[in-house]
Amino acid sequence: MRVLVACEYSGRVRDAFRRHGHDAWSCDLLECEADPQWHYQCPVEELLHDDWDLMVAHPPCTYLAISGMWATYSGKRDPALTDQALAFVRLLMDAPIPRWCIENPISMISTAIRKPDQIIQPWEHGHGETKATCLWLKNLPRLRPSNCVEGREQNIIKMGPSPDRWKERSRTYLGVAAAMGDQWGNRVLPPVAEQLSLLS
Known part of the structure; x- marks a missing residue:
């Protein structure tokens, strides 16, 4: 499969699919923290109409996450920023790619747009x-859960202030990335027409 991992600078999800032999590429405005050989440093809009089989997208949550909406509701932030962020999500969902996953925290x-299909946890x-x-x-x-473990700490919230705090908070957990690669990239997926009929 040709796999596009949108809004990813870590390369974690991309590499999880590459380990299973897929032609997977990450794309972000930032440089890639992993091997840059399979990374597009450009707006993802430039790639959406290429020939992709699957997309995993991580749209920025700054103006989408419920945890930050107090700034909008209190008048400290322009609500147009959330409207623009939602328009970007709709653009990703409307891309001519037969299979996709959009990932975000609890958000607008x-x-x-619509409720998520599932909510997962790192544990x-x-x-x-x-x-x-x-x-x-x-x-x-x-x-599906791949490795349920003990521990229910909110370590992400406990991170102290730093210039790179947003980057540390936004990286996909390695176990989640591996589960995506294993479950969506290491088995035959149902044909799209069949999958659609099951969802209707």
Whole structure:
């Protein structure tokens, strides 16, 4: 499969698919922290109409996450920023790619567009932490827990202030990335037409 991992600078999800032999590429405005050989440093809009079989997208949550909406509701932030962020999510969902996953925390996507297909936690995939993460899916099965472990710490919230705090908070957990590669990239997925009929 040709796999596009949109809004990813870490290369974690991309590499999880590459380990299974897929032609997977990450794309972000930032440089890639992993091997840059399979990374597009450009706006993802430039790539959406290429020939992709699957997309995993991580749209920036700054203006989408419920946890930060107090700034908008209190008048400290322009609500147009959330409107623009939602328009970007709709652009990703409307891309001519037969299968996709949109990943975000608890956010405005749920009320403004549609509810997620599932909510996952890091502790279901080998990390003893809590961070509710929503997945909106098109023609993909739900992600099954791959390695449930003890621990329910909110380590992400406890991070101290730093210039790179937003980057540290936004990286996909390695266990979650591996689960995506294993479950969506290491088995035959149902044909798109069949998957659509099952969802209707």
